[in-house]
Amino acid sequence: MSFSVTILGSSSAKPTIDRHPSAQVVNIHEQHYLVDAGEGTQQQLIRYGINPLKIREVFISHLHGDHCFGLFPLLSTLGLYGRRTPLRIHAPAPFGEILAAHLRYFDTALPYEVEWVETDTTKHRLLFENRTIEVWSIPLRHRVPCAGFLFREKEPPLNVDKFAIARHALSIAQITAAKRGEDVWLESGERLSNDRLTYRPYAPRAYAYLSDTNFSAKATNLCRGVDLLYHEATYAAAEQRTARDRGHSTTLDAAKAALKAEAGRLVIGHYSSRYKELAPLVEEARSLFPESYPAVEGRTFTIEKSGPQRRTAPASEHP
Amino acid sequence: MSFSVTILGSSSAKPTIDRHPSAQVVNIHEQHYLVDAGEGTQQQLIRYGINPLKIREVFISHLHGDHCFGLFPLLSTLGLYGRRTPLRIHAPAPFGEILAAHLRYFDTALPYEVEWVETDTTKHRLLFENRTIEVWSIPLRHRVPCAGFLFREKEPPLNVDKFAIARHALSIAQITAAKRGEDVWLESGERLSNDRLTYRPYAPRAYAYLSDTNFSAKATNLCRGVDLLYHEATYAAAEQRTARDRGHSTTLDAAKAALKAEAGRLVIGHYSSRYKELAPLVEEARSLFPESYPAVEGRTFTIEKSGPQRRTAPASEHP
Numbered sequence: 001m002s003f004s005v006t007i008l009g010s011s012s013a014k015p016t017i018d019r020h021p022s023a024q025v026v027n028i029h030e031q032h033y034l035v036d037a038g039e040g041t042q043q044q045l046i047r048y049g050i051n052p053l054k055i056r057e058v059f060i061s062h063l064h065g066d067h068c069f070g071l072f073p074l075l076s077t078l079g080l081y082g083r084r085t086p087l088r089i090h091a092p093a094p095f096g097e098i099l100a101a102h103l104r105y106f107d108t109a110l111p112y113e114v115e116w117v118e119t120d121t122t123k124h125r126l127l128f129e130n131r132t133i134e135v136w137s138i139p140l141r142h143r144v145p146c147a148g149f150l151f152r153e154k155e156p157p158l159n160v161d162k163f164a165i166a167r168h169a170l171s172i173a174q175i176t177a178a179k180r181g182e183d184v185w186l187e188s189g190e191r192l193s194n195d196r197l198t199y200r201p202y203a204p205r206a207y208a209y210l211s212d213t214n215f216s217a218k219a220t221n222l223c224r225g226v227d228l229l230y231h232e233a234t235y236a237a238a239e240q241r242t243a244r245d246r247g248h249s250t251t252l253d254a255a256k257a258a259l260k261a262e263a264g265r266l267v268i269g270h271y272s273s274r275y276k277e278l279a280p281l282v283e284e285a286r287s288l289f290p291e292s293y294p295a296v297e298g299r300t301f302t303i304e305k306s307g308p309q310r311r312t313a314p315a316s317e318h319p
Numbered sequence: 320m321s322f323s324v325t326i327l328g329s330s331s332a333k334p335t336i337d338r339h340p341s342a343q344v345v346n347i348h349e350q351h352y353l354v355d356a357g358e359g360t361q362q363q364l365i366r367y368g369i370n371p372l373k374i375r376e377v378f379i380s381h382l383h384g385d386h387c388f389g390l391f392p393l394l395s396t397l398g399l400y401g402r403r404t405p406l407r408i409h410a411p412a413p414f415g416e417i418l419a420a421h422l423r424y425f426d427t428a429l430p431y432e433v434e435w436v437e438t439d440t441t442k443h444r445l446l447f448e449n450r451t452i453e454v455w456s457i458p459l460r461h462r463v464p465c466a467g468f469l470f471r472e473k474e475p476p477l478n479v480d481k482f483a484i485a486r487h488a489l490s491i492a493q494i495t496a497a498k499r500g501e502d503v504w505l506e507s508g509e510r511l512s513n514d515r516l517t518y519r520p521y522a523p524r525a526y527a528y529l530s531d532t533n534f535s536a537k538a539t540n541l542c543r544g545v546d547l548l549y550h551e552a553t554y555a556a557a558e559q560r561t562a563r564d565r566g567h568s569t570t571l572d573a574a575k576a577a578l579k580a581e582a583g584r585l586v587i588g589h590y591s592s593r594y595k596e597l598a599p600l601v602e603e604a605r606s607l608f609p610e611s612y613p614a615v616e617g618r619t620f621t622i623e624k625s626g627p628q629r630r631t632a633p634a635s636e637h638p
Contacts, residue, residue, distance in 0.1 A: 014399055017366045021392075039392045040359050047336045065395045065425050073340075073358045073388045080333055094424070101420045105413070106384050 003028050003153065003205045004302040005228060007269065008044035010295040012234050012248075013066040014273040015039065020297060021066035022211060022270060024230070025050055026151055028133050034058045035149060035209050041070030042077050048298050053081055057128055059135065060091035061211060062121070062146035063098070072102045079110045086113040090128070090137075092121050092145045121145040124222055129154075138222045140213035143247040148211065148219060150226070153204035159308065164197045202307035208261075211270050214244060215253035223261040227303045230295070231257050233268035236275065237284050251281050255288035264303075269295030322347050322472065322524045323621040324547060326588065327363035329614040331553045331567075332385040333592040334358065339616060340385035341530060341589060343549070344369055345470055347452050353377045354468060354528050360389030361396050367617050372400055376447055378454065379410035380530060381440070381465035382417070391421045398429045405432040409447070409456075411440050411464045440464040443541055448473075457541045459532035462566040467530065467538060469545070472523035478627065483516045521626030527580075530589050533563060534572035542580040546622045549614070550576050552587035555594065556603050570600050574607035583622075588614025 004027045011019035021038025025045070032054045034041070045052045052074060060068050068091070078087070089095070096116045103110065119127065119137050122145075128135040131154070138148035160178045164170070174184045178197045185191050208223040210216075211232035223229055231254035235243040243250045249257075251268060258266035266289050268281060275281060278294040285292035293301070323346045330338035340357025344364070351373045353360070364371045371393060379387050387410070397406070408414070415435045422429065438446065438456050441464075447454040450473070457467035479497045483489070493503045497516045504510050527542040529535075530551035542548055550573035554562040562569045568576075570587060577585035585608050587600060594600060597613040604611035612620070 014396055015362050015365070017362065020362070039389070040362065043334050043336065043339070043359065046334070063424065065392055069388075069392045069395075070358070073384055076384045076388075077333055098420070098424050101417070105382065105417050 001029055001202070001305060002302070003207070003305075004300050005207055005230065005267070006048055006050065006300045007267075007295045007297050008041055008048065009036070009038045009070075010269045010271060010297055011038075011066075012232075012270045012272050013064070015066075016273050018297070019271065019273075020044055021069070022061075023070060024209065025055075026207060026209075028151060028153070031056045031130070031133075033135070033151070036061055036067040036211070037069075037071035037074060038066045039069040042074040044297065045074075052078060053083055055087070057135075058087065058089040058091075059127070059149050059209075060089060060095065060119075061140070061148060061209070062092060062142060062144050063095060064144065064212070067212075068095075072106070075102070075110065075114060076107055078112065079107060083112040086115055088115045088117055088128075090117045090119050090135075092119050092147065119147050121147040132156075136222075138208065138210065138219050139216075140210060140219055141216045141247065142212045142214070146212060148209050148213070150206065150208045150223060152206040155204055156201050158194075158198035159201045160198050164192075168192065170197075199308050202305035205303045205305070207303065208263075210257065212248055214247055215249055215257060217260070220257045220260045223257070223263065225262055227264040228267065228301055229258050229261055229263035229265070230267045230269065232270035233281060233285065234270050234272050236281060239272075251284035251292075252288055255285040255292060258285075258289040258292065263289075264291065265301070266292045267295050267301060268292060271295075320348055320521075320624060321621070322526070322624075323619050324526055324549065324586070325367055325369065325619045326586075326614045326616050327360055327367065328355070328357045328389075329588045329590060329616055330357075330385075331551075331589045331591050332383070334385075335592050337616070338590065338592075339363055340388070341380075342389060343528065344374075345526060345528075347470060347472070350375045350449075350452075352454070352470070355380055355386040355530070356388075356390035356393060357385045358388040361393040363616065364393075371397060372402055374406070376454075377406065377408040377410075378446070378468050378528075379408060379414065379438075380459070380467060380528070381411060381461060381463050382414060383463065383531070386531075387414075391425070394421070394429070394433060395426055397431065398426060402431040405434055407434045407436055407447075409436045409438050409454075411438050411466065438466050440466040451475075455541075457527065457529065457538050458535075459529060459538055460535045460566065461531045461533070465531060467532065468528045469525065469542060470527070471525040474523055475520050477513075477517035478520045479517050483511075487511065489516075518627050521624035524622045524624070526622065527582075529576065531567060533566055534568055534576060536579070539576045539579045542576070542582065544581055546583040547586065547620055548577050548580055548582035548584070549586045549588065551589035552600060552604065553589050553591050555600060558591075570603035571607055574604040574611060577604075577608040577611070582608075582610075584610045584612060584620070586612050586614050586620060590614075 008023035009020035206226040233254040234248040327342035328339035455469040525545040552573040553567035
């Protein structure tokens with residue numbers, strides 16, 4: 001039941017020798033979601049051992065080239081790899097036109113379908129869900145329409161305590177009812193409340209991606225309690241004015257967001273090419289939010305499960 | 320008076336960890352010409368110490384993504400770098416439409432002009448010239464309209480032999496006339512034929528880029544005598560049929576072209592991702608054309624000047 005984020009790109013618009021423009025892969029339960037796709041994404045996927053064919057869904061925050069120029073070559077190469085599974089791309093308008101032009105000029109015979117779903121960057125909306133996760137848009141404050149993304153695990157199915165099963169000699173039907181969250185009646189007429197029988201195997205985990213943006217209290221609120229927060233930090237704290245004027249954030253903006261959101265950990269990235277060393281940027285963020293880490297390409301941030309979380313009374317109840 | 324080719328990309332359509340799609344920089348007399356621009360070109364330029372702002376002219380062989388997807392991010396970044404000099408791009412139709420779409424969606428405020436010049440891929444035409452070089456198109460045989468490029472130095476201005484100047488006490492006017500290739504009349508009435516006074520400082524050098532293509536006798540003829548020939552070799556010799564069917568060449572096709580063109584050296588590249596090692600490919604080419612070398616990213620092939628080449632009689636004539 002993996003939940004991790006692998007950094008593929010960490011630079012802002014001008015790449016450097018070592019830093020590619022924005023791209024990440026979020027891996028939740030071995031389903032891979034591509035978040036932004038700057039130039040070089042397909043090669044970065046291969047470099048870090050992620051099979052490009054495994055990409056299940058794509059989320060593009062906004063239509064600046066450093067967040068999407070790597071998507072088009074990837075679409076072409078997926079065709080050469082023989083992908084058959086349709087690929088859905090969430091992106092703001094007018095991505096549909098851009099995609100249509102790409103397909104017309106470069107990929108008229110793609111062996112799989114590409115579907116565009118428009119993101120309304122002004123709304124906090126559910127973009128995608130399956131049995132185990134939800135992905136929500138988070139409106140951001142950039143120079144062009146831009147949305148971040150919140151990846152959130154759904155509540156996992158309850159586990160039934162094996163000692164409770166033994167002690168009360170529960171039938172299959174009773175166990176199934178308990179798993180559904182129901183109370184159970186014993187033959188004796190006793191009613192066992194569900195919270196004495198079951199526990200949550202782990203707390204649902206959450207990751208939020210906020211790039212590109214000025215500090216936004218609203219966006220921060222929508223990320224409350226995430227285990228991991230990626231927040232762009234294009235500039236050092238000294239460049240506060242530049243950051244604000246260009247719709248970007250500083251290290252301290254990012255740290256403030258993590259603090260206010262009560263995030264578990266913060267990852268900063270989208271560094272301006274002017275910064276050769278990342279350590280001073282990380283230090284700035286840590287001065288406000290100690291659990292700050294740099295986005296480094298190839299690095300995977302794993303969110304471990306915390307749990308199992310007993311909902312029943314203390315251990316003394318068990319034999 | 321440099322004349323060199325730096326390999327930025329060496330892979331065919333599917334890049335690998337170590338190999339980017341096609342791109343090269345031809346440096347002639349410190350003027351830089353970009354030939355094809357696969358994904359990652361801007362980062363490869365930086366990686367190998369070539370200032371992207373120095374690109375003078377761009378030549379795109381054909382409109383497959385692995386030969387041009389890196390151009391659009393480069394155009395954007397040149398804008399961020401503050402380029403003011405117009406940039407001319409030679410490419411087949413409908414590149415103009417693709418460029419217009421790119422500019423409309425991503426670069427409405429580029430601080431320099433981008434001009435598209437259509438290449439007629441069916442003709443051997445002069446595409447570009449300045450005081451020192453000419454660039455010609457070379458029709459190729461690929462699945463889509465495709466042209467290679469021939470970079471050829473013009474005849475350099477003649478040098479006047481300093482011994483001849485001294486012996487005949489030539490005036491400035493006489494020296495200037497000799498430089499222009501004219502004969503010189505001495506006061507004695509003697510006429511000195513130009514070839515006794517001048518010599519060619521070096522033989523004009525030439526480089527040809529042939530990618531993507533099946534072997535083409537016609538293209539080969541147009542490259543006769545080049546010092547350096549780049550010829551794609553997507554496949555090993557054993558894959559002759561695959562190569563032919565897909566509009567590509569094998570190592571032996573490339574070697575045959577170099578042999579027939581009487582090229583000085585051959586560089587092969589555009590390798591299929593199936594080949595992990597290049598040595599066996601180079602060996603195949605060398606079995607037919609010993610001066611074969613692999614395109615390796617970051618490697619620069621320099622064409623040295625051969626000369627000075629005396630057009631006058633032997634040394635005994637001099638004191």
